[in-house]
Amino acid sequence: MSKASERAYAEIRGLILTGDAPPGSPLTEEALADICGVSRTPVREALRRLEAELYVVRTGSQRLFVADWNSDDLAEMFTLRAMLEAHAAARAASRITAAALDDLRACNARIAAAIAATPADVATFLVENRRFHEIIISAAASPRLATMLAALVEQPVVRRTAARYGQAELSRSAHEHAELIQAMAARDSAWAQAVMTSHIRRAFHAFSAAAPEG
Amino acid sequence: MSKASERAYAEIRGLILTGDAPPGSPLTEEALADICGVSRTPVREALRRLEAELYVVRTGSQRLFVADWNSDDLAEMFTLRAMLEAHAAARAASRITAAALDDLRACNARIAAAIAATPADVATFLVENRRFHEIIISAAASPRLATMLAALVEQPVVRRTAARYGQAELSRSAHEHAELIQAMAARDSAWAQAVMTSHIRRAFHAFSAAAPEG
DNA sequence: CGACACCCTATTGTATACAAATTCCCGCGG
DNA sequence: CCGCGGGAATTTGTATACAATAGGGTGTCG
Numbered sequence: 001m002s003k004a005s006e007r008a009y010a011e012i013r014g015l016i017l018t019g020d021a022p023p024g025s026p027l028t029e030e031a032l033a034d035i036c037g038v039s040r041t042p043v044r045e046a047l048r049r050l051e052a053e054l055y056v057v058r059t060g061s062q063r064l065f066v067a068d069w070n071s072d073d074l075a076e077m078f079t080l081r082a083m084l085e086a087h088a089a090a091r092a093a094s095r096i097t098a099a100a101l102d103d104l105r106a107c108n109a110r111i112a113a114a115i116a117a118t119p120a121d122v123a124t125f126l127v128e129n130r131r132f133h134e135i136i137i138s139a140a141a142s143p144r145l146a147t148m149l150a151a152l153v154e155q156p157v158v159r160r161t162a163a164r165y166g167q168a169e170l171s172r173s174a175h176e177h178a179e180l181i182q183a184m185a186a187r188d189s190a191w192a193q194a195v196m197t198s199h200i201r202r203a204f205h206a207f208s209a210a211a212p213e214g
Numbered sequence: 215m216s217k218a219s220e221r222a223y224a225e226i227r228g229l230i231l232t233g234d235a236p237p238g239s240p241l242t243e244e245a246l247a248d249i250c251g252v253s254r255t256p257v258r259e260a261l262r263r264l265e266a267e268l269y270v271v272r273t274g275s276q277r278l279f280v281a282d283w284n285s286d287d288l289a290e291m292f293t294l295r296a297m298l299e300a301h302a303a304a305r306a307a308s309r310i311t312a313a314a315l316d317d318l319r320a321c322n323a324r325i326a327a328a329i330a331a332t333p334a335d336v337a338t339f340l341v342e343n344r345r346f347h348e349i350i351i352s353a354a355a356s357p358r359l360a361t362m363l364a365a366l367v368e369q370p371v372v373r374r375t376a377a378r379y380g381q382a383e384l385s386r387s388a389h390e391h392a393e394l395i396q397a398m399a400a401r402d403s404a405w406a407q408a409v410m411t412s413h414i415r416r417a418f419h420a421f422s423a424a425a426p427e428g
Numbered sequence: 429c430g431a432c433a434c435c436c437t438a439t440t441g442t443a444t445a446c447a448a449a450t451t452c453c454c455g456c457g458g
Numbered sequence: 459c460c461g462c463g464g465g466a467a468t469t470t471g472t473a474t475a476c477a478a479t480a481g482g483g484t485g486t487c488g
Contacts, residue, residue, distance in 0.1 A: 243469075
């Protein structure tokens with residue numbers, strides 16, 4: 001996608017993530033085109049992508065609405081993420097380069113710094129945490145896997161979750177990252193896979209505990 | 215997607231699967247529009263979808279080519295399918311309705327009949343085998359999972375594989391299906407998951423043995 | 429008062445025209 | 459002969475116009 005399409009995608013995604021377009025609200029191509037300052041064509045492409053990523057849902061008569069996830073959806077999403085990202089970690093462990101390992105270390109150092117700040121710098125934590133996981137997915141060198149994980153939208157959940165995380169959970173996360181780095185440096189796929197699985201499951205449990213309403 | 219888009223998607227996908235558009239060959243929107251008898255607009259949508267499903271790849275300058283999978287790609291694809299579809303089987307085991315179970319039984323009966331014929335009716339086997347797996351995926355009731363598995367293109371591989379399958383492999387497949395039905399009827403998620411995992415892994419091994427060149 | 433049919437409007441689907449970008453080829457000069 | 463512009467041609471990106479279709483509202487009839 002080139003400029004306008006990309007812009008429309010980011011814009012609409014932003015509307016959904018910030019809650020400006022709340023779950024269940026209808027989306028019309030023309031209105032979005034106006035908001036984004038482009039024509040319907042790039043908006044349509046953006047909407048197709050958002051639909052594939054399940055940010056928006058389509059009724060039988062082709063009308064689009066902002067997706068509304070219930071707790072079952074979220075649980076399923078975390079389960080899939082745990083499965084796929086653990087697989088990515090296993091692949092990454094046997095393929096990752098020294099440079100990428102250094103990137104991971106640097107990234108986790110920034111995460112640790114963000115946590116150590118008072119108050120904890122949650123925004124930086126989110127950005128760097130995401131980057132950490134992206135490095136691993138990239139190191140797994142599987143376009144299929146990367147595509148699937150991209151579709152497993154995580155931002156809205158992470159955002160809601162992290163705001164409720166305590167220092168303890170953030171620290172534990174950084175510690176698990178450190179163990180992941182160890183596992184990968186040791187080229188131990190099984191270890192990396194196991195750590196990643198529990199890492200994501202714990203994130204889910206923390207989320208469930210913090211936001212039991214779904 | 216409505217009529218024209220859908221038609222374009224099916225048409226282009228057909229070109230790729232039959233080999234009329236061989237791996238690595240360039241795809242231009244206008245040529246495809248001519249072939250499909252529609253304008254570029256629905257062709258573009260079809261191509262986006264095919265790109266997401268990795269049937270086609272896009273260069274840095276937005277030109278599209280038929281994807282060319284090597285043996286590593288295929289192995290990765292089977293691994294992911296085994297993982298995701300086993301998860302689908304586990305979910306299906308705890309959710310499937312009596313009616314869907316009957317559908318599975320009927321479907322497997324048709325598979326058995328196709329195998330019993332002399333010579334074995336491979337075309338019917340392929341269609342019904344696909345349907346069998348689709349019923350399970352549908353019973354898993356996870357749109358995310360369904361989307362991902364749809365993207366895990368299987369047709370070209372299955373096609374290439376089944377043509378080389380012997381009666382023994384086909385029979386074993388039907389037998390494994392029967393065991394899957396048992397596991398689901400017993401509402402045994404772990405059993406269903408295990409059977410599905412080995413079912414797909416065996417298919418992969420048979421494929422590798424039959425087509426070691428990739 | 430309720431149900432049904434019809435029309436009108438809102439929204440999406442498709443085609444086409446035009447703009448931007450990229451590639452390819454040809455001619456030129458070293 | 460090779461490398462290097464430069465421009466034409468091909469190809470994709472975007473906008474807009476028009477067609478088709480679904481939904482809602484209203485009026486009428488039972």
